[in-house]
Amino acid sequence: MNRMKVFLSLAVVIGFSACQSRNKQNTEQEIEADSSVIAAPTEEVKTLTGVVGDASMHNFMLVTSKGDTIFISTMDQEPSEVGNFELGDTVKVDYIEEEEEPGTSNIPTAQKVTVIGKGNRHK
Secondary structure (H helix, E strand, C coil), X not given: CHHHHHHHHHHHHHHHHHHHHXXXXXXXXXXXXXXXXXXXXXXXXXXXXXXXXXXXXCEEEEEECCCCEEEEECCCCCHHHHCCCCCCCEEEXXXXXXXXXXXXXXXXXXXXXXXXXXXXXXX
């Protein structure tokens, strides 16, 4: 009977220690996975140049030299970084592409707008 108790006690101790090592390994793997997410590169900043064709409070339309029309969001950006232009100005836009919703289209979001030429304005 004593041997049986010793054997059961030993089996329980081995079982607990095996579970704890597995949990420790899982925790270490989760930490590695989390740190790889943190170390992942940030969104790539791209640049476009064109003429401001239209503008509203949270976006503007840019017409490129190729004639492409691109709507660029200024939502949640500092006005001093993205708001110093007028209709007809030629601008350089530094932007990132943000997902509207996971798995849907990307929206160009201005990070900085620099006026490189003033447009002709009729009075």
